[in-house]
Structures are given as structure tokens and as C-alpha cells.
Amino acid sequence: MSNLLDSLSTELRRGTLTLAVLSQLQTQQYGYSLVQSLEGSGVTIEQSTLYPLLRRLEKQQLVESSWDTTEARPRKYYILTDYGLEVYKELKNEWLSNSKQLYKLLKGDGLSEFD
Template identity: 70%
Template sequence: MNALLNSLITELRRGTLTLAVLSQLRTPQYGYSLVQRLEQSGISIDQSTLYPLLRRLEKQELVTSSWDTSESRPRRYYVLSAFGLEIFEQLKQEWEKTSQELYTLLKGEKDDESVGTD
């Protein structure tokens, strides 16, 4: 059961991680700073998940990247492209709509359970 539950949780999180990452790239971020920002919001993401996601988002032209070599350690910064910002806003609206619908369904489920126990 744990393997099944973990698999379903991973599936559920996959799309939300994309939205979470996009939400933090309105300002340029490098990988480690992005991990920290997400973790401060309660969202954990492994670097082994983050970097392939960033590469995919860049290939989809939602994100652009550039190297900053002004410090002793070069860092690759990622930021939303204009297209990425447009897509992010649409995804955010869809997430809010879907979240509200799910909340209503799940809340209704609790209401149904309490009706049967009276």
C-alpha cells in the first residue's frame, strides 16, 4: 500500500511542482536559491528533480537562463520568458479553478460522511 500511495503522491505533486517553480521565476533565481525559496513555502524538491524540470521548461521556451560569472562561483540563473509569464498566469488561473472544485468535492465528501453518522 505504501508503494502505491507514494506513487500516487508523486503523480499528484508532479504538476504542482511545475507551477511552484514557475511561480518563483518572475525574478531570476539559480538552482539552490530556488530550492530554498520553495522549501521556505513548505515545498520540498530534490535537485535531481529540479534541474531536469528547469531544462524542460527552457526547452519549452517558458524559461530562459544565463550565466553570472561576476562572483567566484559561476551561477546559472533562470527567469520566466514573456511567453512563460503568460503561460504561468493561465496555469495559475486553472489551478485556482481546479483547487476550488476539488475543495468543494472533498468538503462535500466530509459533509456526506457526517450526515450518515447522525
């Protein structure tokens, strides 16, 4: 059962990752700082997923990147574009209304343990 559960919950989480990442990019972040701020909020993300995801978001023009070479270690920073911010807001509303609906469904399932 645990294997199935793992794959199901991975599937559940997959769709939310983009939203989680977008939410953190309203301020400028580099790869590892993003990992830390996500983990700080309890969101775990495979780094092998995160870095390619950032690149994909850049290709879709939701974020833009810049290299900071002033420090000892060069870092690539990402931040939302105007278009990205717009998409993020839409997506956030979508998620909030979806989760409200789901909450209602789950609350009425008979084995409720909600607080």
C-alpha cells in the same frame, strides 16, 4: 499501504511542480536558491527533477537563462520570459479553479474535517 500512498501522492504532486517552479521565477533565481525558496514555502522537490525541469522549461522558451561569472562561483540564473509569464498566469488560474472544484467535492464527501 504506505508504498501505494507514496506513489499516489508523488503522482498528485508531479503536475504541480512546474507551476510551483514558474511561480518562483518571476525574479531571477539560480538552482539552489530556487530549492531553498520552494522549501521555504513547504514545497519539496527532488533536485534530480528540478535541474532537468529547468532545462526543459528553457527549451520550451518559458524561461531564459544566463551565466553569472562575476562571483567566485559561476551560477546559472533563470527568469521567466514574457511568454512564460503569460503561460504561468493561465496555468495559475487553471489550478485555482481546479482546486476550488476539488475542494467542493472533498467537502461534500461525508467525512469532512475541513476547518
